[in-house]
Amino acid sequence: MYNGGKIILGLIIFLALAAFPFYSNLGGSAKKAMPSLDTPVIQQLAVKECVKPGEYMKREHMKVLDQWRDEVVREGKREKILVGGREFEKSLQNGCMACHSNKEQFCAECHGYAGVKPYCWDCHLSGEGGQI
Amino acid sequence: MGMLFSLFMVAALIVVAYAGVAVVNMQNLFGVVIPYAAIAIFLAGVILKVLKWSRSPVPFHIPTTCGQQKSLPWIKHSSTDNPQTTGGVIMRMALEIFLFRSLFRNIKSEVTDGRATYGSDKLLWLGGLAFHLTFFTVLIRHLRFFAEPVPAMINTIDALDGFMQIGVPHLLMSGVILVAAAAYLLWRRVGISQVKYISLAADYFPLFLIISIGLTGIIMRYFAKVDIVSVKKMTMGLVSLNPVVLSGVGSIFYIHMFLISVLLIYFPFSKLMHMGGVFLSPTRNLSNNSREKRHVNPWDYPVKVHTYEQYEDEFREKMKEAGIPVEKE
Amino acid sequence: MSMDRRKFLKMAGIAGIGLGLGSDFILMSPAEASSGKGLPSSGERLGMVIDMRKLTNADLARMIDACHSAHNVPTLIPEKNDVKNEIKWLWTDTYDHTFPEQINDYHPRALKEKSFPLLCNHCDHPPCVRVCPTKATFKAKNGIVVQDPHRCIGCRFCMAGCPYGSRSFNYVDPRLYLDPAKKNPAFPTRTMGVVEKCTFCPERLVKGQLPACVEASNGGMIFGNLADSHSEVRRVLNTHFTLRRKPALGTMPSVFYIIGGEDYAG
Amino acid sequence: MKIKSLLLDEKPTVLKKWFDLILDTYPSETSDFLKRQDNNPADPVSQIIHAGIEGLYDGLIHGIDSDTMHAQLDSIVRVRAIQDFTASEAINFIFHLKKLIRAELEQDIREQDLYEELLAIESDIDGMINMAFDIYMACREKIYELKANEMRNWTYRAVKHSKAYREVKADR
């Protein structure tokens, strides 16, 4: 008794699962994530500068936000940050979004691409498209 | 010795990957060539190994029965531990594969009042199940690097995995449990004398390898963060057959990839093939219906037997004397 | 998925109570447990006097509206049993309910029929802080009892702990019931599964503004630093007889009520 | 007795060494293997020894009745009687205890002049040895009886079923 049929079926299932990433991407044009910095506020800035360098923010923005949260909510340190002569409010909603008002093109671009679903927006308002 | 050797081997692999990328800049080799080769070897190796197994038949019907057989209708039959039908076998195999039914039975010997007694011992079951389930979860989670857009199911798994919402980025429990469970399995091989005694280099190596893979992954996510978007561009390049190598992706990513590649290459030639073998184990995947339905042995051949005629010829007189009927007077 | 997590923890929390863990189960350092006792070194302790003589029902309605639109608090959730669903930052109740220890058959009828504004008392000894298993609720240096919704797991121990009913749980998604005309884009909402309450408006205080309700009270509320003997709030307290809610509980509220009746007192 | 309290203090050390000495009496492979299990033996053989010698040791210090002593010894000796040992090998683990006590308490005995007490303890141990030897012999006799029975039964059955036997039986 060889059970050849069942074994072949099993192997086909194995192959179908293991090779899923390959055939599911066949012919698909690889979309690239390009977060947009094009907002009216940013356009008007003479020096386009965030609280930290862009490379750093790319990796660690969540840490920055987390740190802000702790300072503001838990320690009551609500004073603004001064970077390059500009004041930034330590707030996602009133700080980040003041410049990056394009949540869909900015935040969601990479988050969606990398399959990250932060729960910031469950409470915080992006102010975009009447979304509350 | 086997343990130190394995540890050394994994350390050497890490050094090779680091040197290859950070010193001699062979990003193409470690980011494209080796991963492709590994996937090819893995797929072909697993399939060939299973086919090799399948060339040996199951000549006899030898399930290990772990419950009441199906006999008289009023006797309660244990349909999964002693299956009589294909459905029962499927249930038994499902319990075995998803819940490690047999390990769940595990007991340990103890001595009370100078006599051997037995107590439940579920640690190995728990450790093994935690290891395999989280390994699988981590694997599925990684599909977010191999699909665009990311399927909703992957996001859901991710959210469930980060359910405790500890820290940022969310701590994914599966990764931590995976490494912890692997560490437990490693500890068993060092801390439990019987298991230490039977362990070979081939037992330590995959554990060290998987722990290293887990740790590099955890480091990339929480500590030395890599540019996740570039990483995904590379992984998507691989699976869409348009491989790219992007600068700015740290060496740790290449180490992670290289170790995974080694695991994939090692897989078909090692005990890790228990993944496939468990499906083919004749003591588990057969129903206990050999009295109801004849099982055929494909290599059956006639054997020399002692026939009744020979027997009667040898004992005819004695049989007659004892009043036993005979064929030939 | 956060709500699932919270539901889960809520269940776990309830199971914890069921197992008799109760309030001893609270993860709190002794220092924190007693944090309400001494004054913080900042020398700041925010508090409020509510002068019932000056507040009409119309005032109260305006104050509530100011509070709720400043903080995106859904005013009405028309789901079944919306009493349970009500989100209370600033709300009103009768005298008897406000001061149950001071009930007197011979109180003036007008007093008994009057609506009293209620809010979080930002107690010195807040029971809600003691029972919070995740330290989502804590006593800030300035005396405010802070509820950090990021950390809240929705166990509702604080709701059980608060003797004033000042905490509300989001049984439904509050965003669905916000009045679009009155939303404040600069303030977050909450999600289903967390507890919320009056904050004393630190986001306004930092800008030098008074809390939304105080600002809208036309002087019916006096807000300030109780630790500063020269503050207005202390001046009012020095010159008026005030009541705090449920004093026998020893929670030491920072909200004081001037009931009125000086006409006869002199 | 002073020596008993010393023995109580030294219990963990003595038991550990005693246990290892007993394991040394096993064939090298088994012994090496069993010894690697340190303080938490996972197999019944070493567990039985472990529990048995602790019982004996406690019995020595606190005193036990001979039935309990017999049971403790029986649990070890009955196993050793079927484990590749000669008679002396099977029971010399108790002799080890004497030596261990002398070695461990040597200084105390000399300094505090506890020789008489030592002799008393040793004569208790001698009692244990006697009992162990009896148990061992009973076990071995049992083994040989079982072997003999198997042989005897074969012959007996063969005879019993023979015609002659049955005729004799019928006559009776």
Added chain:
Amino acid sequence: MENEQKPEELANIDFNPPETGWMDTPPEFKKGIFCYGSRPSYLEAVGFPNAREWKPTDEDWKLPDNWKEIVLEGMKERLEKYRSFKIFMDICVRCGACADKCHFYIGSGDPKNMPVLRAELIRSVYRRYFTTAGKMFGKLAGARDLTEDVIKEWWYYFYQCTECRRCSVFCPYGIDQAEITMVGREILNLLGTQTDWIGGPVANCYQKGNHLGLEPHAITSNIEYLCDDIEEITGITVEPSFNRKGAEILFVTPSGDLFGDPGTYTAMGYLMLLHELGLDYTWSTYASEGGNFGFFTSMDMAKRLNYKIYAEAKRLGVKWILGGECGHMWRVLNQYMDTWNGPADFLEEPVSPITGTKFENAKSTKMVHITEFTADLIKHNKLQFDKSRNDHLNITFHDSCNTARGMGIFEEPRYIIRNTCNNFFEMSDDETREKTFCCGSGSGLNAGENMELRMRGGMPRGHAVKKVQEKYGVNMLANICAIDRAVLPPLMDYWAPGVDVCGTHELLANALIMKGEIKRTQDLRLEDLPGVEDDDDDEENNEEGEE
């Protein structure tokens, strides 16, 4: 005495054992642990190779010159023939779950008695000669060369395995040491290294139809003798038939039950039951063995011995076959017989002539286990019992490895015991049913010369019985296996003195009220039934019986 420590050595005992791996430790052959090598005549009788005089303790085992080739060729052939063997060689992860499940390991502490390591003995050779990694990396990959020492080690340890399959129950992949031992023994048989105790019964069975070598007249006279005893006890004359053509049912049971106590009492039980039913059945002198020691040598040999059952059923023209209580006999009948010597299309689907019950689970082999048959009778109230005749017995039931883990027959015998006895007590769950412990003497290890091994392997079973003996006053160990009935009495004598051994059909026949029987004063063992002789002393005797 070399182990004895001098006092001065005690101070510096080396507590760090030398780190020798198991591969570097050849076995020491210890007296009482192994069986004698098979005498040449046994091997010659069935045509096994390399028949010669040899002793396992000999330095030179007189292996054929090309022994290595034979072994490797034998392994290769079996890797191609048995998927079980091939997979079990490849997928073990050495998790150790099986380690302390083996009764020989529990009783000896010898690490090579852990199933995983016993399997590694052969796996290491498999890796060396059949896997790329093993060829390339040798010891590092867990591989080792095949030497004569390895063969001796196989022999020593594959004959310290009773093929009880307990390890297989706990293995996450169902790796079955029995399968590996069976292949290992087959290979050893290619070199003529059989044990005498297995070789003898195999040769006997092949030539004379049963393990004991009883010739036809000896079988009939044995059974007649049992009938005499039945007559003495019950006053009923039982007259079984032999080799009778046209009988409805052929009855096959292990020959051990015809010859050795307490198996004979079980055989008397069958005779009484089948007589009481008036069943149209016959015994056979040709197929006078249900057991199959060939199973402990090679599949071919097992098939050659098993052939006789169907052949005889066909010759006699019976409708179906009824099988007695036996362990490995039923492993073979349940899992192998139909494949080897079927299809039995000349027989009919078994139907109980008494109750009309169809045994659908046996519709292909046409062979029914007697406890299935009897349980069905009891369920249909076809039998009358006086349970009080077993009142002096406190019974526990020992599940035999093969019927437990190779068949799953748990409830039928218990049903019989519960319906024929008042005092039944189970051993603990971890020691019965699928987790039952072996008697320590199965798979042809029930010789006399390896008594120490048997007592050692039987220790877990002994301890288990001792526990219920102390707890419930158990004094009778019932079972459904002829080897059990042969080997458990000495085991009990050593580990739980005072506990006797019986088959379930002895208990049944003792309680069975037969039509026209005299008042019974004796049990099947011709011992006085307590409380029966003198009616006045009833109570007192009963109390004595419970001791």
